Amino acid sequence: MKLxxxxxxRKMTFSKNQITTILEKHLANETTKQQPQTAQVxxxxxxxxxxxxxxxxINQKLFQKKRRNGRQEKTRQLILEAFTxxxxxxxxxxxxxxxxxxxxxxxxxxxxxLEEMASNLGDHNANWVEQALEWAQRIYNGESWxxxxxxxxxxDCCRLVxxxxxxxxxxxxxxxxxxxxxxxFFLEYSSSERVNYTVPLPxxxx
Numbered sequence: 001m002k003l004x005x006x007x008x009x010r011k012m013t014f015s016k017n018q019i020t021t022i023l024e025k026h027l028a029n030e031t032t033k034q035q036p037q038t039a040q041v042x043x044x045x046x047x048x049x050x051x052x053x054x055x056x057x058i059n060q061k062l063f064q065k066k067r068r069n070g071r072q073e074k075t076r077q078l079i080l081e082a083f084t085x086x087x088x089x090x091x092x093x094x095x096x097x098x099x100x101x102x103x104x105x106x107x108x109x110x111x112x113x114l115e116e117m118a119s120n121l122g123d124h125n126a127n128w129v130e131q132a133l134e135w136a137q138r139i140y141n142g143e144s145w146x147x148x149x150x151x152x153x154x155x156d157c158c159r160l161v162x163x164x165x166x167x168x169x170x171x172x173x174x175x176x177x178x179x180x181x182x183x184x185f186f187l188e189y190s191s192s193e194r195v196n197y198t199v200p201l202p203x204x205x206x
Contacts, residue, residue, distance in 0.1 A: 043141050044154060045134070045181075050098040050204070053130075053137045055086050062139060072149040075135060075182045082132035097205045099126055099134050104157045104199050111168045112191040114160045114200040122202030127162040130203050131171065135182055153181040159201040163188065170198050 004013045045051040060083055067073040086093040102121065109117075118125035126134070138148055158173030167188040172181040175197055189195055 044138070044143065045099065045101065047101060047103050047155060050100045051134065051137075052096070052098055053134050054096045055133050055137075056090075056094050056096075058133070058136050058140045063136065067145060069145070069150065071180065071182070072145045075132075075145075075149050078128070078132045078184075079136045079139075082129045082136065085129045086133070093129055093133065095205050097130065097203055098122070099130065100202050100204075101155060101157070101159050101199050102202075104197075108194050108196045109198075110192055110194045111160065111189050114195070114198065115162075115168075115191070118160075118200035118202040121200070122204035124203055125160055125162060126201040126203045128164055128169075131159075131161045131201065148181045150180055152178040153183075155181070158185070158195075158198040160195070160198055161201060168195075170195060173197060 043051065063076055063079050063083070067076050082093075100121065102117075115125045135148060139145065153172040153174040155172060156175035158170040158179075160168055161171050161184075163169045165188070167190060169184055169186075169188055171184050173179055
């Protein structure tokens with residue numbers, strides 16, 4: 001069976017199979033157009049699971065505009081500092097890496113013990129640059145500023161992060177209070193000091 005049709009002023013003859021194929025492709029394209037398009041899949045750090053960070057793929061333009069909210073602006077400034085470190089030391093911070101926070105199964109540990117655990121699980125414990133790049137990745141993945149800077153952390157325990165002066169600080173953790181993931185506690189700890197409600201933040205580079 002063949003059918004002759006007028007197409008754009010021309011007479012064209014199609015077989016049944018050709019017409020079926022053309023219609024199937026047309027309907028498939030229409031269905032695709034109607035479906036919502038998402039640029040990226042939202043990924044949130046989860047206990048005992050590695051979270052992927054690709055510093056060089058993060059769109060830094062997302063962080064150029066000043067935030068009205070104080071917590072969000074403080075986080076933005078730290079992320080910008082991390083981007084500066086990335087630019088000045090791309091061999092160290094430009095590589096793709098993963099972060100992870102383990103489930104807490106102990107009562108209390110020293111900073112040195114938590115760092116050792118991080119080294120056993122990955123390469124080392126995260127420093128402030130790697131932590132800020134993780135936050136930037138979360139924003140780039142599609143999480144809202146409010147979710148990571150204002151809402152309660154999805155993780156129960158605080159994470160250990162090595163700060164700018166080499167001492168440790170703890171961030172996030174909502175087991176004791178409603179604390180955002182980007183909250184950085186002002187107390188600093190030496191390697192021999194013990195911290196409670198805290199897990200390491202291992203980093204492993206790919």
